[in-house]
Amino acid sequence: MNDTQPILDVDALHVAIGEREILRGATLALRPGSLAVLMGANGSGKSTLGLALAGHPRYRVVGGAARLGGADLLAMSVEARARAGLFLSFQAPPDIPGVKNNLFIRTALNAVRESRGEAPLDAYDFLGQARAAGKSIGLPDSMLGRPVNDGFSGGERKRNELLQLALLKPKVAVLDEIDSGMDVDGVRAVVELITRLRAEGTAFLIVSHYLQMIESLSPDVVLRLADGRIAEQGGIALAHEIARTGYARAAQVVGV
Amino acid sequence: MAVDTATGDALAARHTLATGGWIARKSESFRHLPPPAVDVWLGGESEHATLAHEDGWQLATVSGTPPDAVIAQRLDATDPAERATLLAGCDVVEGDEAAAFVWAHRALLRRGLRLAIGAGESFVRLDRVALCRVEAPLLVLDVAEGAHCVLHEAHALAHAAATVQNLHVHIRLARGARLQHLRHVPAAADGQIAHHVHVTLAEDAHYAQALLAVGGRYHLQRHVVRLEGARAAARIDGVLLASGQDAIEQQVLSHHRAAHTRSGAEVLALAADASRVVGNAWTQIAERCDEADARQKLVGIPVSGHPRLVLRPHLEIHHDQVQAAHGATVGSLPEEAIFFARQRGLDASAAKALILTGMARAALSRGVDDEALPDMLRLDAALADAVGSHLAIGEDAHG
Numbered sequence: 001m002n003d004t005q006p007i008l009d010v011d012a013l014h015v016a017i018g019e020r021e022i023l024r025g026a027t028l029a030l031r032p033g034s035l036a037v038l039m040g041a042n043g044s045g046k047s048t049l050g051l052a053l054a055g056h057p058r059y060r061v062v063g064g065a066a067r068l069g070g071a072d073l074l075a076m077s078v079e080a081r082a083r084a085g086l087f088l089s090f091q092a093p094p095d096i097p098g099v100k101n102n103l104f105i106r107t108a109l110n111a112v113r114e115s116r117g118e119a120p121l122d123a124y125d126f127l128g129q130a131r132a133a134g135k136s137i138g139l140p141d142s143m144l145g146r147p148v149n150d151g152f153s154g155g156e157r158k159r160n161e162l163l164q165l166a167l168l169k170p171k172v173a174v175l176d177e178i179d180s181g182m183d184v185d186g187v188r189a190v191v192e193l194i195t196r197l198r199a200e201g202t203a204f205l206i207v208s209h210y211l212q213m214i215e216s217l218s219p220d221v222v223l224r225l226a227d228g229r230i231a232e233q234g235g236i237a238l239a240h241e242i243a244r245t246g247y248a249r250a251a252q253v254v255g256v
Numbered sequence: 257m258a259v260d261t262a263t264g265d266a267l268a269a270r271h272t273l274a275t276g277g278w279i280a281r282k283s284e285s286f287r288h289l290p291p292p293a294v295d296v297w298l299g300g301e302s303e304h305a306t307l308a309h310e311d312g313w314q315l316a317t318v319s320g321t322p323p324d325a326v327i328a329q330r331l332d333a334t335d336p337a338e339r340a341t342l343l344a345g346c347d348v349v350e351g352d353e354a355a356a357f358v359w360a361h362r363a364l365l366r367r368g369l370r371l372a373i374g375a376g377e378s379f380v381r382l383d384r385v386a387l388c389r390v391e392a393p394l395l396v397l398d399v400a401e402g403a404h405c406v407l408h409e410a411h412a413l414a415h416a417a418a419t420v421q422n423l424h425v426h427i428r429l430a431r432g433a434r435l436q437h438l439r440h441v442p443a444a445a446d447g448q449i450a451h452h453v454h455v456t457l458a459e460d461a462h463y464a465q466a467l468l469a470v471g472g473r474y475h476l477q478r479h480v481v482r483l484e485g486a487r488a489a490a491r492i493d494g495v496l497l498a499s500g501q502d503a504i505e506q507q508v509l510s511h512h513r514a515a516h517t518r519s520g521a522e523v524l525a526l527a528a529d530a531s532r533v534v535g536n537a538w539t540q541i542a543e544r545c546d547e548a549d550a551r552q553k554l555v556g557i558p559v560s561g562h563p564r565l566v567l568r569p570h571l572e573i574h575h576d577q578v579q580a581a582h583g584a585t586v587g588s589l590p591e592e593a594i595f596f597a598r599q600r601g602l603d604a605s606a607a608k609a610l611i612l613t614g615m616a617r618a619a620l621s622r623g624v625d626d627e628a629l630p631d632m633l634r635l636d637a638a639l640a641d642a643v644g645s646h647l648a649i650g651e652d653a654h655g
C-alpha cells in the first residue's frame with residue numbers, strides 16, 4: 001500500500017446500541033500520517049465511532065464497511081484489530097486493580113510484537129523504553145509501578161493512554177477527548193507526541209472540542225458529525241466556525 | 257488392659273465422635289456445603305500408618321532472622337508426655353459447630369510441630385507435603401510479646417492424589433505481637449481438605465492472613481479468631497478459586513471480647529464451571545467492647561459456566577458503641593477492563609487471566625503491611641499460575 005491509499009477507510013458505517021441506531025452512514029478515510037479532527041455535539045456518535053471501530057461488544061455494526069490497511073476491520077476480533085495497528089484512547093480509561101502498569105503495558109506490547117513476528121521485550125529493555133516515553137509526556141516513573149489507572153487523576157489517566165500510544169506505535173490512533181483533564185503541559189505533550197508519530201506514519205482521528213489544541217495539531221481535515229453521519233468537512237476554518245457559532249448554529253448553516 | 261494416656265486420648269476422641277455424631281446436616285455453619293462423612297476423615301489403618309516419624313513440615317527461616325528467633329519442637333503425639341506438650345492450650349471450645357473435626361483430628365493425630373517465635377523481627381517459611389492418604393497434621397505457633405513475624409505457609413497438595421487432610425493450626429499472639437500470615441493451599445481435584453486455623457490475640461496484638469485456596473472436591477478453610485485483649489486487630493483476606501466440580505468454603509468467625517478491637521474479613525471467590533463456593537463470615541461483638549470495629553466484605557464472581565456461589569455475612573452485636581459494616585456482592589467480570597486490555601492487543605483469555613489475577617492480588621495485598629512482601633513471596637507468579645490453570649480448566653470444560 002502506498003501513502004496515497006487510505007490506511008483506514010470507513011464506508012457508510014451504521015452502528016446501533018441495542019435497538020437505537022447511533023451512526024447512520026458515517027464515511028471517512030485516513031491516509032498514513034494524516035490527521036482528522038472529529039467534532040460534533042454531545043451524543044452525536046463520536047465515541048461510538050471509535051468504540052465500534054475497536055470492536056466493543058455493545059456497539060453492533062448493522063451496515064457499512066471499515067478497512068484497515070486494506071483488510072476487513074469489522075471481521076477481526078478486538079485484539080486482532082489492535083494487533084493490526086488500531087489504537088483507541090478511551091475517554092474514561094478503566095482502572096485495573098492489582099495489575100501493575102508496567103506489567104500490563106509490557107504484556108500488551110509483547111502480544112503486539114509477537115503478532116508481528118518480533119521478539120518480546122524483556123523487563124529491562126521495556127522499562128528503559130517506558131521510562132523514556134513517560135518522561136517525554138510528563139508521566140513519573142512511579143506511575144509504572146502502580147496498578148493500571150488505579151487512583152490516577154483524570155490527567156494521569158490520559159497521560160497513561162499517551163504512554164501506551166507512544167510505545168505501541170499504531171498505524172491508526174483514535175484519540176477520544178485526549179485533552180480532557182489535561183493541564184497545559186499535558187496538552188503540549190499530546191501535540192508533540194502526535195506530531196512525532198505522524199511523521200513516522202501514524203494516522204490520527206482526534207475527537208476534541210478544544211480549539212487551541214486543534215490548531216496546534218494542524219489537521220488535514222476537520223469533520224463535523226451530526227445525526228450519525230459526517231455532515232460537513234473542511235479545514236481549520238470549520239473548527240473556528242463551530243467554536244464561534246456552536247453546533248446548533250452550524251447545523252442550520254448547512255441545513256442538516 | 258491398661259492403655260497409655262495418648263492412646264486413651266485418641267480412643268476417647270473416637271468414642272466422642274461415635275456418641276456425639278458427625279456434623280449435622282442442618283448445622284448453620286455447614287449447611288450450604290456439608291462436609292464428607294466422618295469415615296473419610298478417619299480413614300483406614302493402612303491409609304495413615306506410613307511415615308510415622310515424619311510430621312511433613314519443612315521449616316526454613318529467611319536470612320536476617322536471628323538464629324534463636326524460632327524454636328521448633330517436633331513432637332510425637334503417640335507419646336503421652338509429648339502429646340500433652342503438643343496439645344497444651346489447644347482446648348476444644350464448648351459449642352463449637354466444628355468440634356467433630358477436632359475429635360476426628362485427635363483420633364488420628366500422630367505428630368505435630370510446635371513453634372515459638374521470639375521477640376524481634378523474623379521471617380519463617382513453612383512448606384508442608386502430604387505424608388499419607390489420610391492425615392491430621394498439627395501446627396501450634398506461639399508468638400512472643402512484641403515479636404514481629406512473617407509466616408509463609410505453603411502446602412504441596414495439588415499433585416497428592418486423593419489426599420484427605422484435616423489440619424489444625426493454633427496461633428497465639430502475646431501482647432503487642434504481630435503476625436503476617438500468608439497461606440497458599442492448592443488442592444488436587446479429588447482432594448478433601450479441611451483446615452482449621454484458631455487465632456487468639458492478646459492486647460495490642462495484630463494478625464493478618466492472606467489466603468489463596470484453590471480447588472478440591474471438598475475444601476474447607478475455617479478461621480476462628482478470638483480478640484481477647486484491648487486494641488487487638490485481625491483481618492483475614494481470602495481468595496478462593498474453584499472450577500470443574502470443586503467445592504470450597506471459607507468460614508471466618510471473629511469473636512470480639514475486648515474494647516477497641518478490630519476485625520476484618522474479605523473473601524473474593526472466583527468460580528467457574530459447576531463448582532460450588534461458600535463465603536461465610538460471622539462476627540460477634542460481646543458486651544463492653546467499646547469502639548469495636550468489624551468489617552465483612554464478601555465478593556463472588558462467576559467466571560464461566562454455572563457455578564453456585566453462596567455469600568453469607570453475619571453480625572451479632574451485643575454492645576452499642578461499635579462500628580460494623582458488612583456486604584456481599586455477586587458481581588460479573590469487569591467487561592470494560594477486559595475490552596480495554598484486548599484493545600491493547602491481549603487475547604480474550606490472556607486479558608481475563610491478567611485482570612482476575614490482578615483482582616486476586618489486590619484482595620490479598622490489602623491486609624499486608626509491607627508493600628514489598630507480595631513481590632518477595634512471588635505472589636504474582638503463584639496467582640498467575642493458579643488463575644491460569646483455573647481458567648484453563650474452565651475453558652476445557654466448555655470445549
